Amino acid sequence: MKERHTSLLMFGLIASIALFFMLNLVLGSVEIPVRAVIRVLLGEEENTIWRNIILKSRLPQSLTAIMAGAGLAVSGLMMQTVFRNPLAGPSVLGISSGASLGVAFVILLSGSIGGVALSQLGFIGEVTLTLSAIAGSLLIMILIAYVSQKVRGNVSLLIMGVMIGYIATAIIGVLKFFSAEEDIRAYVIWGLGSFARVSGGQTTVFVVIMLVVLPFSFLLTKTLNLLLLGDSYARNLGLNIKRARLLVISCAGILVAIVTAYCGPIVFLGLAVPHICRGLFHTSNHAVLLPASLCAGASLALLCNLIARMPGFEGALPVNSVTALVGAPVVMWVLFNKRKSER
Amino acid sequence: MNEKITIQVQHLVTGYHTKHGDAVITRDINASLRSGELTCLLGPNGAGKSTLLRTLAAFQPPLSGEIYIEQRKLTSYADAELAKVIGVVLTDRIHLSNMTIEELVGMGRSPYTGFWGRLSKEDKHKVDEAISTVGIERLRGRMIQTLSDGERQKVMIAKALVQETPVIFLDEPTAFLDYPSKVEIMQLLQRLSRTQHKTIFLSTHDLELALQIADRIWLIDKDKALKIGTPEDLSLAGDMGHFFEREGVKFDMDLGLFRIDNLRRYPIRVKGSGRRYNMVQKALARNGYFIDNQSEGTSEIEITSDAYRLNQQTVQTIAELLEILPKNIA
Known part of the structure; x- marks a missing residue:
């Protein structure tokens, strides 16, 4: 009974990914018929405008959304488990602040010191941004991983992470103060988050990296399940707690770092999706929750991207607003429903 | 009890390393635990029961001394090996x-x-x-x-x-339970020690239960000294009384159990027998009366099969009897 429920839901999630993916390709300011979309994907379409729209814009954007959503959701789930805190999310350890810090350094200082505004540099500028974001977040992550080996309680570690985040934000504030207006503008736009910024060749890189990194989280299934029991019980069942914490935090941290580097700080998906999945699947078992979060994250990211690009909004709505507007009511609905079914 | 020794403790000192040197909780423990036995760790709050249990379960290192589990040093076990030797039930609420x-x-x-x-x-x-x-x-x-x-x-x-561990440690498994559940858990553990030959070691505050069910008692007092023995031997040696007696709590040497020591203020004579007599005696004791059938000049309660009589007054329940009692005692 329960297994059937799980497989049905899983099938539904995968179907929703397929559906939203198709809609992402079809809908937009220029509507392209489904048949034409399929022909483009098969490489048979004659209409070069349609081909360009799909291959250069909509397809990379949709693939980016799928990977970013999946990565954020999986890392959110891992963070919530390792910290046993329902409010933990990818941003909580300051890792995304680290990425912002890296980006801020490059964008804001390049203007003041090098005399070249990075925003004008095009492709090289993009790569530099990505690399600086990854460097910033990995730096913070290494710091957190080091602290996780020294600090006993989860709560202290969590608070340290939050504090590191504050420090990063404060430094960004100082940098902004000394920067030129157009650089600040470029930084703010990066901070809005977008699946569209990743272009052509970089999409392939992003997708390949995510395809390599995401499966690593699945290797932690047993570890994550044991962590649910609390440190003492987990240890008594043979788990090396320090190593487990390090592995989980590193895996989650790297996922966030890469997604943030390519898409900017996307809020909410990582926090919300695991809750939605727990509510839907009524389980804490990571063998179910990990793939479920991955699919739900991808699906929700596609949906958000679709809404952000609705005719009339074209380019105007930042993804971050949409993720919260769509995600928050869903989480609330799930929690209300959970209350009812428990009675 | 000719089961084998599964855990051996030598010169064990438990406690914590702090910045200002070592904080010793329990000192110099030499003891052993056997399979097929239920051993209860008793002691007042703060005596170091949990610390001892955590040390034996390898959750924290001892300050000094050695712990041997199945003839091997505890420190020589890897996490994964230990998981097959010691199982724990903790107070941590999951x-x-x-x-x-x-x-x-x-x-x-x-x-x-x-x-x-x-x-x-x-x-x-x-x-x-x-x-x-x-x-x-x-x-x-x-x-x-x-x-x-x-x-x-x-x-x-x-x-x-x-x-499937030969050893199971439980930290206050009966805390927060209602009385029948406490008994049920303790009986379950005793049965497991017998039928599955497990070494079961638990800390508890439920003296009465421990004294009735445990095969062996480890007793830590406020001065961190440890006494070990069967509940009966410890009773005979006067250790139980020494450890837990205080004003209002007496250790009954005949029963081997603790009872509440009521104030004995007023003598009274009681005539009767059977269960009704016992219940009247219990109610009287709780209210500061004691039965003394030799004393002259005190009032007498007569217990019949359907009523209680005191100075020509007849009442039906013990409650009513207790109500009229003060007026009839000078």
Whole structure:
């Protein structure tokens, strides 16, 4: 009974990914018929405008959304488990602040010191941004991983992470103060988050990296399940707690770092999706929750991207607003429903 | 009891390393635990019961001394090996929801399952066995958050059982339970020590129960000294009284149990017999009267088969008797 429920839901999630993916390709300011979309994907379409729209814009954007959503959701789930805190999310350890810090350094200082505004540099500028974001977040992550080996309680570690985040934000504030207006503008736009910024060749890189990194989280299934029991019980069942914490935090941290580097700080998906999945699947078992979060994250990211690009909004709505507007009511609905079914 | 010794402790000092040197909790313990026995660790709050238990379970290192488990030093065990030797049931309340009892008990198989933690047919069979041993079959599909404290405790004991360890440590397994549940848990543990030859060691505050069920008692007092023996030997040696007696609590040497020591203020004569007599005696003791049939000039209560009589007054219940009693005593 329960297994059937799980497989049905899983099938539904995968179907929703397929559906939203198709809609992402079809809908937009220029509507392209489904048949034409399929022909483009098969490489048979004659209409070069349609081909360009799909291959250069909509397809990379949709693939980016799928990977970013999946990565954020999986890392959110891992963070919530390792910290046993329902409010933990990818941003909580300051890792995304680290990425912002890296980006801020490059964008804001390049203007003041090098005399070249990075925003004008095009492709090289993009790569530099990505690399600086990854460097910033990995730096913070290494710091957190080091602290996780020294600090006993989860709560202290969590608070340290939050504090590191504050420090990063404060430094960004100082940098902004000394920067030129157009650089600040470029930084703010990066901070809005977008699946569209990743272009052509970089999409392939992003997708390949995510395809390599995401499966690593699945290797932690047993570890994550044991962590649910609390440190003492987990240890008594043979788990090396320090190593487990390090592995989980590193895996989650790297996922966030890469997604943030390519898409900017996307809020909410990582926090919300695991809750939605727990509510839907009524389980804490990571063998179910990990793939479920991955699919739900991808699906929700596609949906958000679709809404952000609705005719009339074209380019105007930042993804971050949409993720919260769509995600928050869903989480609330799930929690209300959970209350009812428990009675 | 000719079972073998599973745990041997030599010159064990427990405590914590702090910035200002070592904080010693219990000092120089030399003792052993045997398989097939239920051993209870007793002592007042703050005596170091939990610290000792945590040290024996390798959750924290001893300040000095050695612990041998099945003839091997505790420190020589790797985490994964230890998981097959010691099972624990802790006071930590697990903040967990949306996990069925069956799944939770199944987690106890983790030391034996492979990389993905999947349960084999044999594992599932062992989970079924443990669930029925502990008697929680009707709970198996329930979610952990819907259980009462006593039910949770049984689930965690089932988890420790499927872990198939020769040793099980329990930190206050009967705390927060109602009385029947306390008895049930203790009896369950005693049965497990007998039928499965497990070494069971638990800390508890339930003196009465421990004295009646434990095969052996470890007694830590406020001065961190440890006394070990069967409940009966400790009673005879006067240790029980020494450890726990205080104003209002007396150790009854004849019963080998503690009882509340009531103030004895007023003598009274009572005529009667049987269960009704015993109950009147109990009620009188609680209210400061004691029976003295030799004393002259005191009032007399006569107990008949359907009433209580005191100075020509007849009442039906002990409550009424207690009400009229003060007016009839000078």
